[in-house]
Amino acid sequence: MLVPLKWLKEYVEIDVPVEQLAHSLTMTGTKVEGITKQGEGISNVVVGKICEIHPHPNADKLVVCHVDVGDRKLQIVTGAPNVKEGQLVPVALDGATLPGGHKIKATTLRGVESYGMLCSGQELGLTDEDYPGAEVDGILILQEEYPLGMDIREALGLDDQVLEFEITSNRPDCLSVVGIAREASVALNSPFEPPHIEVKPGVGDVNAEAKVLVQDPDLCPRYCARVVKDVKVGPSPLWMQRRLASAGVRPINNIVDITNYVMLEMGQPMHAFDLDKVAGRTIVVRRARDGEKLVTLDDKERVLNGDMLVIADIEKPIGLAGVMGGANTEITDGTKNILLESALFDRGIVRKTSKALGIRSEASLRFEKGLDIHNAMAALDRAAQLIQELGAGTVVEGVIDVCHGSLENRVLEISWKRVNGLLGINLSADEMADVLRRLEFKVEVKGEYMRIEVPSFRQDIEGVADIAEEVARIYGYNNIPMTLMEGTVTRGRKTGRQKLMDRVKEVLVGTGLYEVVTYSFTSPRVYESIGITDPQLIPKTVKILNPLGEDQSIMRTTLIPSLLEVLSRNRNRGMERCQIFEIGPAFLPKSLPLEDLPEEKPLLTIAEYGPDIDYYDLKGKIEVLLDEFGLLAEAEFVPHVHPTFHPGRTALLKLNGRETGLLGEVHPKVAQNYQLEERILVAELELDVLLNSAKEERKYRPLPKYPAVERDLALVVKKEVLSAQVERCIRELGGQLLEKVELFDVYEGAQIPEGYKSLAYSLSYRASDRTLTDEEINALHDSIVKGLEERLGARLR
Amino acid sequence: MKAELEQIRREAEQVLACVSNLQDLSNFRVEYLGKKGKLTQVLRGMGTLPLEERPKIGQLANEIRAYLEEEIEKRKKVLEEEALSQRLRDEVIDVTMPGRRHYRGKLHPLNIVLNEIKDIFLGMGFEIAEGPEVEWDYYNFEALNIPKNHPARDTQDTFYITENILLRTHTSPTQIRVMERQKPPIKIIVPGRVYRSDAVDATHSPIFHQVEGLVIDKNITMCDLKGVLDVFAKEMFGPQTKTQFRPHHFPFTEPSAEMDVSCTTCGGKGCRVCSYTGWIEILGAGMVHPKVLQYGGIDPEQYSGFAFGMGLDRITNLKYGIDDIRLLFENDIRFLEQF
The missing domain is CATH 3.30.930.10 (Bira Bifunctional Protein; Domain 2)
Known part of the structure; x- marks a missing residue:
């Protein structure tokens, strides 16, 4: 909402600087977003009269003007094609500044001295809306008489300041100059004077000129109308055009401008119909019929339905109630008789209509927030008054007023102690009543209660909390003391799960991974990008009805594509190493179409590349994580095939037999889809399986008292035999006395037969109660070798 | 024989003063105090002495041995100190060169x-x-x-x-x-x-x-x-x-x-x-x-x-x-x- 300061000052006395006004309004709840000073940057530009024009001796396209600027005459050279003797024009004097910081100096143009510059509208930063003709090619020609030498800002009305307000949806009354003036008067504690509305007696009888039928009274609680005859459609006076333009509304013609002016002034949207085009001279307020069509004022054809309210005549719709008028009854230069509408429409239906058709007008923005039923009549009279004052037509005597709504004000019984209790302050009943009365509430204090009559323009006030806010904002939020809660002591703590989650991140960060945060919606095509082409394997997804684009239209079921994108981006930017993880939910629909909320299953996804990064690096990181939660012994890594991954370098992680996730090298084709040429390692784990299995209890085991004995074991086995199999075998055969088994070398090549590999283990034996003898160890070690031979066909190397 | 022992002491003192590293010191010990060392050699000849002189000579020999042991220890400490200083001088590195990188990630x-x-x-x-x-x-x-x-x-x-x-x-x-x-x-x-x-x-x-x-x-x-x-x-x-x-x-x-x-x-x-x-x-x-x-x-x-x-x-x-x-x-x- 834009409000020119001069306009505001018509209704409220303001004798403080505009910045202080803005601060007072902001701190009482009417937030000022900005202040624009019109004509800022213009100085030393005055009104001048072109007395004589001579050709330039040295240039065809230039002329030499003699300009009277009041106290002297100046010689100024210009190239503008539209100057004529006798015109009044803006003259930038020697030393003048124009918007954008341009400085004007006396100079010599092609040998002729020029003591200033004649200005175009654009050079003064003006558009046609600020001043008619400002956008013409050439000098701005002033259309009215002004004293010569007058500051151009004063002449053009550019000396005002415009306040921009952020009006919250509960305060439609403040979408008006009068409403803001009312707030300003309370904020500054200075007198408020709303416009004095008086309509002079009209001619004839309105009931003989037009009829209004409201067929859906619940959707139109009040419809007020007046008729004006013999209108003279033309431009409105400059002062009105300027005010509208300053408030951000384009001037159109006197009739439309008056309706807009009243809307800005009083907050009540109005509409004018060309009455001669209203069939049967009858206004019908009704629901639209399904499929009915209307061309609105913006020249777009709208297809309507029964959830929309229209203004119609006896044949056809002529406007969308509270949203926009129809082109078929638009005010034109030829309009003779008009019907002025000032009505109250149901908030819900206006909003539905405007949403469904995608039209957000100044009118609909106000109606959907709830307007004052009394203001409809006042605004209609105000418009009639302006028509009379501007001589724009002859107002017909009388008003049509179809009112089904209640004109009674809401009455509340509020305990003033409760208001104090909510705010934590201690105002007396009288102090509180005084604040409310300044806001035009009628208050009677009756013991513990206040009987409060709410003014009709405050539809938002419904109960004690609303009253508390009114009291608080005028009392001053910053005068309310600060305390910390008394009462029951609560324990601030994280849940066990939250603590585990923190530790997961801590461990991952410790292994060199950076945490990333990526979008949780994605493209349905990501499955193809990660190699999942079989429709059977593509998961069911949660789809967004109104996505920003196809690429962000489904909720993700895996984080892998998002992380590959991050790797890709970093690779493209020349990073030789990128190691990342993210924890976030997969959105898994329980059924489609969605009838219940989807499952949000938290995933932990790791992705990395770098000079020393391979499968075993990734697996090592996951082992560190498993170890942190006491799960290393329960973990089983099973070779696995999945279309996203390299078929020979991928494992399924099982914890106590439960599938927990996948880890492995990304399939080269998938990597290629992300413009990645290096080996990419990815793991995706179901975090809940991990957290639910976590073993939190730790018990001390005494440190060994007796020495360990180490023996190496180099085996040759078939290539297909997995090291996990060998290790399991060794452990089974070694029993209690075998303390540790570590693979320290893997070898294939010379001296090893084709199809075989050599695995070298370091075995460590120890007993807790004695020093083992060589004989014992030899026997055990030999039995392990023998067992491996029998079970896995292993040979000693 | 007494003169012989005194001769060994003097000689040892001179040689010891010139020992400049631990290896030489170790050789010196072997040369004088070892099983085939000079002092031991002399004592082997004790059998030829009259019975009443033997304790005196034995005592002198032990004195010389103890004296030399002590001197060797002193020398050893000095040499060790020098060797350590030398090593520390040799091991000077450029502490401003970058450290070996350990990768730790960070939270977002x-x-x-x-x-x-x-x-x-x-x-x-x-x-x-x-x-x-x-x-x-x-x-x-x-x-x-x-x-x-x-x-x-x-x-x-x-x-x-x-x-x-x-x-x-x-x-x-x-x-x-x-x-x-x-x-x-x-x-x-x-x-x-x-x-x-x-x-x-x-x-x-x-x-x-x-x-x-x-x-x-x-x-x-x-x-x-x-x-x-x-x-x-x-x-x-x-x-x-x-x-x-x-x-x-x-x-x-x-x-x-x-x-x-x-x-x-x-x-x-x-x-x-x-x-x-x-x-x-x-x-x-x-x-x-x-x-x-x-x-x-x-x-x-x-x-x-x-x-x-x-x-x-x-x-x-x-x-x-x-x-x-x-x-x-x-x-x-x-x-x-x-x-």
Whole structure:
């Protein structure tokens, strides 16, 4: 909402600087977003009269003007094609500044001295809306008489300041100059004077000129109308055009401008119909019929339905109630008789209509927030008054007023102690009543209660909390003391799960991974990008009805594509190493179409590349994580095939037999889809399986008292035999006395037969109660070798 | 024989003075005191001496041995000291050369800041609650006093999944979920991801993060709201931070407020960051609307409370001086490693 300061000052006395006004309004709840000073940057530009024009001796396209600027005459050279003797024009004097910081100096143009510059509208930063003709090619020609030498800002009305307000949806009354003036008067504690509305007696009888039928009274609680005859459609006076333009509304013609002016002034949207085009001279307020069509004022054809309210005549719709008028009854230069509408429409239906058709007008923005039923009549009279004052037509005597709504004000019984209790302050009943009365509430204090009559323009006030806010904002939020809660002591703590989650991140960060945060919606095509082409394997997804684009239209079921994108981006930017993880939910629909909320299953996804990064690096990181939660012994890594991954370098992680996730090298084709040429390692784990299995209890085991004995074991086995199999075998055969088994070398090549590999283990034996003898160890070690031979066909190397 | 021994002592003294390293010292010991050493050789000849001289010579020989042992030890210490000094001189390295790199990752800046926020509120007795990102319209709007066709829905352009299911536009639905399952006193914060149908630019992202707060108990007042949030601001942005509360409107709180903190860049003098106002808006808050308490199954006659909500992304950007929200979601390692 834009409000020119001069306009505001018509209704409220303001004798403080505009910045202080803005601060007072902001701190009482009417937030000022900005202040624009019109004509800022213009100085030393005055009104001048072109007395004589001579050709330039040295240039065809230039002329030499003699300009009277009041106290002297100046010689100024210009190239503008539209100057004529006798015109009044803006003259930038020697030393003048124009918007954008341009400085004007006396100079010599092609040998002729020029003591200033004649200005175009654009050079003064003006558009046609600020001043008619400002956008013409050439000098701005002033259309009215002004004293010569007058500051151009004063002449053009550019000396005002415009306040921009952020009006919250509960305060439609403040979408008006009068409403803001009312707030300003309370904020500054200075007198408020709303416009004095008086309509002079009209001619004839309105009931003989037009009829209004409201067929859906619940959707139109009040419809007020007046008729004006013999209108003279033309431009409105400059002062009105300027005010509208300053408030951000384009001037159109006197009739439309008056309706807009009243809307800005009083907050009540109005509409004018060309009455001669209203069939049967009858206004019908009704629901639209399904499929009915209307061309609105913006020249777009709208297809309507029964959830929309229209203004119609006896044949056809002529406007969308509270949203926009129809082109078929638009005010034109030829309009003779008009019907002025000032009505109250149901908030819900206006909003539905405007949403469904995608039209957000100044009118609909106000109606959907709830307007004052009394203001409809006042605004209609105000418009009639302006028509009379501007001589724009002859107002017909009388008003049509179809009112089904209640004109009674809401009455509340509020305990003033409760208001104090909510705010934590201690105002007396009288102090509180005084604040409310300044806001035009009628208050009677009756013991513990206040009987409060709410003014009709405050539809938002419904109960004690609303009253508390009114009291608080005028009392001053910053005068309310600060305390910390008394009462029951609560324990601030994280849940066990939250603590585990923190530790997961801590461990991952410790292994060199950076945490990333990526979008949780994605493209349905990501499955193809990660190699999942079989429709059977593509998961069911949660789809967004109104996505920003196809690429962000489904909720993700895996984080892998998002992380590959991050790797890709970093690779493209020349990073030789990128190691990342993210924890976030997969959105898994329980059924489609969605009838219940989807499952949000938290995933932990790791992705990395770098000079020393391979499968075993990734697996090592996951082992560190498993170890942190006491799960290393329960973990089983099973070779696995999945279309996203390299078929020979991928494992399924099982914890106590439960599938927990996948880890492995990304399939080269998938990597290629992300413009990645290096080996990419990815793991995706179901975090809940991990957290639910976590073993939190730790018990001390005494440190060994007796020495360990180490023996190496180099085996040759078939290539297909997995090291996990060998290790399991060794452990089974070694029993209690075998303390540790570590693979320290893997070898294939010379001296090893084709199809075989050599695995070298370091075995460590120890007993807790004695020093083992060589004989014992030899026997055990030999039995392990023998067992491996029998079970896995292993040979000693 | 005595003369022989004295001769050995003198000779040994001279030789020992010239021994310049530990190896030579060890050789010296063998040469004089070893099994075939000079002293031992001499003593072998003891058998030829008359019986009464033997103790004297033996004593002298032992004296010389003890003397030489002692001298050797002294010399050894000196030489060891010298050798160590030499080694230390030889082992000088350029300590300014770069260290061997150990890779440690980092948390995302959003979560670094979130952890700080959590710590502040945990310290004030809050718990951390969570709620779903795909949410019922009922929890996201209806139960927060934003019925269908309410204009406040405009300010939160919503992604819908079905007519009744949506991507939550704020963390506030968790307020209702917590009220439904927990009796007062309630003191929670709710961090989480939220969604609004905004086109991406330097200050907007369709996905961002909020931290919600809710306190409900008997006799909770607006003073408590101000007190708690002032403590938060001072903990978060430093003890010199000032707060200011302005009236505002949210459908789910009444009275409602916005809180500004004194500009974190200029301290309140006015600069580009605070648009020369000295203040930066960081959160919305208010007393929980009685209708919202009722929706949560809590009697507004008995209980009152306050709620607040802040943008985590915005606070993170403020804290680190990040000027473009998109950086948070790009995850450039050169960005992530700075925090």
